[in-house]
Amino acid sequence: MTRVAILDDYQRVALSLADWKSLGPEVTVQAFHERLSGEDTLAKRLGDFEVIVAMRERTHFPRSLLERLPKLKLLVTTGMRNVAIDAKAAAELGIVVSGTGMLTPPTAELTWGLILALARHIPQEAQQMRNGGWQTTVGVGLNGKILGIVGLGKLGSEVARVGRAFQMEVIAWSQNLTAGHASSLGATRVEKDELFQRADFVTIHLVLSKRTRGLVTARELALMKPGAYLINTSRGPIVEERALIDALTNRKLAGAALDVYDEEPLPADHPLRKLDNVVLTPHLGYVTVENYRQCYGDAVEDIRAFLAGHPIRTI
Secondary structure (H helix, E strand, C coil), rough: CEHHHEECCCCHHHHCCCCCCHHHHCCCEEEECCCCCCCHHHHHCCCCEEEEECCCCCCEEEEHHHHHCCCEEEEEEECCCCCCCCCCHHHCCCCCEEECCCHHHHHHHHHHHHHHHHHHHHHHHHHHCCCCCCCCCCCCCCCCCCEEEEEECCCHHHHHHHHHCCCCCCECCCCCCCHHHHHHHEEECCCEEHHHHHCCCCEEEECCCCCCCCCHHHHHHHCCCCCEEEEEECCHEEECCHHHHHHCCCCCCEEEECCCCCCCCCCCCHHHHHCCCCEECCCCCCCHHHHHHHHHHHHHHHHHHHHCCCCEECC
């Protein structure tokens, strides 16, 4: 009998979005709906599973934890990259790590939802309507504004196309971005400081790495215009959290929209929850039915291939 654990199924949908039964009667699948935190808890709850399916980077698998999971043979992560897994340690311990496909549009779509929410104060006005109010804020339009994109890869490129549709001027920067690639997407490649100085909306679309961790500091935030907005749907640690909280608290920025945080789930008493110029969402960028079907469907394929002795999508 092979036991499969599906982690962090917060919405209780994992079992309904893929054909887990196709793995056969010798495979049992258990979904964990609560977040398992702490290495001792994880080791205790997951010690009897041969296969673990991890949702993105919600759960960390350092060497110290992997060494306490003696039965683990296959670790599946949604997506093809997961910095929360010590892949080198897994390989040394004989644990296969496989990934899945991941759709790009959902996060790009949420980015624009957040930009519009900021610009037109949608969360505040929606709440005022429920409280009996009517027209309590004045928003800003997007037409003619400058959109600054930090990272013009797959996600950033999709965001850029929509920015052009809104008739915004699109500027972009990343360490490896060329002027030619930016121009092909209707954007202008600028230096980092110029992007933060000129943009009305700065949106981040970088992979978290040693090079990008803490990339946006108090210095970059101080370059931004007082009426500018910051949007982060990539990874929380790319922006120095304390510096961002200070800038928002002191109204050095008009506002921010965040889908990602240094600690997730975001603690109930976190200072960001108390600021009135921030739109917060609980890491929803990739959370759509279509994306979950892709991820969990591929996870089933990964498990089936592994059990047949031919692992696929290995990382």
